[in-house]
Amino acid sequence: MHVNHRTTKSGLKFSELSLGCMNLPLDYPEAKNILSTALDSEISYFDTADLYNKGENETLLGRFFKENGHRHDVMIGSKVGNEFFRGSDEVRWNPSREHIMESVKDSLQRLGTDYLDLYMLHGGMIEDNKEETIEAFNILKREGLIRAYGISSIRPNVIRFYLDYSDIDVVMMQFNLLDNRPEMLTEEIAARDVRILARGPVMKGLLTEQYQDVLPKKFKEGLFDYSVEELNTTLSQVQEPLTVSTMNYLLEQPVASIVAGASSVEQLTSNIDAYQQVDYHTHSRDRFHSINYEDHL
Template sequence: MSNRTTIGRTGLNVFKIGLGAGSVGNQMMYPNVTEETGKQLVKTALDQGINFIDTAYLYGLGRSEELIGEIIKERGGRDRLVISTKASPDFKFVDGVMEIDNSRPALRQAVEDSLARLQTDYLDVYFLHFPNTKTPLAEVAGTLAELKQAGKIKAIGVSNVTFDQLLEFNTDGHLDILQVQYSLLVREAEAEIIPYCLDNQISIIPFYPLADGLLAGKYTKNDTFNDMSRMNNPLFHGEAFLDNLYRVERLKAFALKKEVETAQVALAWLLTRPGVDIIIPGAKRPDQIESNIRTLDVHLSENEIHQINEMFGMKP
């Protein structure tokens, strides 16, 4: 079986494991990941054959894009890479509510700014990161379609949308890729969002594929968290955290029998899901990237997939 695939209808050919670069240049969210470590993560990914790098303006307010751009400029080979980033123009909080200007002028400027930071003249995938905007989502999609027509971007994406927002964004059929939270522990997208994407040839890229590291099987009930990502994640709170640890322990036992890592099973399961062409786990250490790539050596039978589904449908 090939380790490469094409993302939906985009024509973008990628290694099935990408790099979610949320920790690169993003010390506000990941204070223990230095810029040098972040750069090493990207270099390791490229050295290991990964060609899809997913970043965003909000990852360090542009710093992630800058560091990735520096590495690509140094190494060359831009035409062999698939670079994905996400727009959050004029991002700010007003009375605790996030506000983003997704108007046509703001989005067009945001693309130019991302191109400059990444030191490239086109973006392979450009996502609307959040729908918090006064601009109608169908109009936002239209602006991105203009940018696609102009050659600034190759594929249109959206992230962090409800099902109704997804429908509005795709009113005119512009959407190529949806990023949605999806993992063994978060499967709400299976109800309406994923069936719609399958019916409309929209590829699905899960974010938080390891549920912010919970599915790696490294945590215990005594662990505490001081990073914003996990502190704000309900999977890590109270009884839900204990329930999730129970399920992950069962997955750990399953992985042990297969002589693979727990995270690799969780990622391999995602690659069996309809509509999921590529997964983009993040990393805080280079060895985690190497481990993620070995996911492609994990093969799950239909019976094993059924066993895993049962684990995560059970109450302790």
Template sequence: MTMMPLEKREITNSRLVYGCMGLGGEWNGDQLTKEDYITAQKAVEAALENNITMFDHADIYKHGRSETVFGRLLKEDPGLREKIVLQSKCGIRFSEGEVPNRYDFSEKHILSSVDGILERLETDYLDILLLHRPDPLMEPEEVASAFSKLRESGKVKHFGVSNMNAAQIKLLQAYCDEPLIVNQLEMSLNRLDWVEHGVLVNQKEGASVNFSDGIIEHCRLENIQLQAWAPLAYGLYSGRDSKNPTEAIMATKKAVNELAEKKGTSAEAIVLGWLMRHPAKVQPVIGTVNPGRIKNCAEAVKQAEIMTREEWYTLYTASRGKKMP
């Protein structure tokens, strides 16, 4: 894992984020195996070799095993921690007995979650902590208190959210002294509502688009980094077979592959490059553990830079399945 040290920690400077959900074996597993460790080591090495230095976790991924196996890698290479950006999430709680799955933004839960995250990652601090999904019982004063204590103790340097709309962010920010610097949303060439909501202003069909009004613009105005989870649409256009694909899916896959062949690159690079071409400078969070696919994804940085407006709209129109209004 040969890398140059980070002279200045630009927290959200990485164009790509490596999502660690795939590390730690199977979801229904109960302990880590040697193979799980080897898989994690190869994936992290591939990310670093391709200049991906930001890593995204969550306390629930593989019931904590994703963080645990990553922590072992950090322990074996003590110098690595200061060369990467570590981000994790909390707030989702799985069912326990008769208690259902729920969300928990209470101060007590946030503080205890961070302690568990740090223990599993074998580190003293997180660069960024995200609240995973909106808790309808959120008391912003409690969140603000938790954030303040975490910042003062040095356990967390920066804070953000995931899957929140503009109004929810504004409410939370009104109580928090710490700026919210990240919002992670599902965004991809197949999940278009984040684009459609703006395109379909003053259009009847816009009423059917289920996306928060103004969230993209709010994040851009407030310097909140937009991150995209599932940016490859679970491989829909880059290798995964789809049962009963729609005409739009088939047309998009064809357009992606033709552009990839024309550019001498991978389908993954085109799909991610399309997302990154947007002026919001979206950070895709990739989740593959395959070193070859990680390399393919890294090529998206260049493809985003050279993708023309016409190429972007060709892919967009193919995916939406109809002409622009």
């Protein structure tokens, strides 16, 4: 498979389709099959976070790249800001400089690497001491522990602060034909030479050809301002394959990469097959409602 790449202002070179590792099985042989398939398919960005399985996801990823020796052929991104505890389900939001400076060491150790290509704040609130958070990321970048940083957020007021006062490369947001809320921010993001990491491109399976099975299981209350009936009607009227359509739509946006998760080789190969059909312009955006973020403006 040939994958095109997009480069951010700090020189990070993202494969247009990348792998979100959050739902990788904890069984290593299973996870290894998924990761190997991604690598063999020229996917070069792997996205994780310290919170995923309390560090086990990072450890799994680190083991895989230590075994195959391809660490320097790929980009690894992780996230920070959620303080978790062994033996407890408690998670505290902590975007402090101290927590970030300590957490990066733990992530690097688990991943078996001496640098992260991308480090993202895993959330963010307007009440945070954002200057302190930004200072921590800038120090890590100067020290070479990270190549670039960003924020994973769906709060417009927080995103706008980081666009104005930090040197972020990327904003990670759920983004797809159904959840097109990021459209209200794309011009501002692009104007700052920042790019989007589009997570959730298939909306939990709703933007796949299996949508009729997914609807009653995961969306029996509808979605946003769609009823179940309207979702079914809308999705049935899309002429091109749904996953291809949503990828075509996203690749028209200021996106660095489409971060598609996979918990099985079958899910991954389905995403890869859809990407191989991408033509960068055929999509059914006009069939979907335009929605906006209504909170944290």
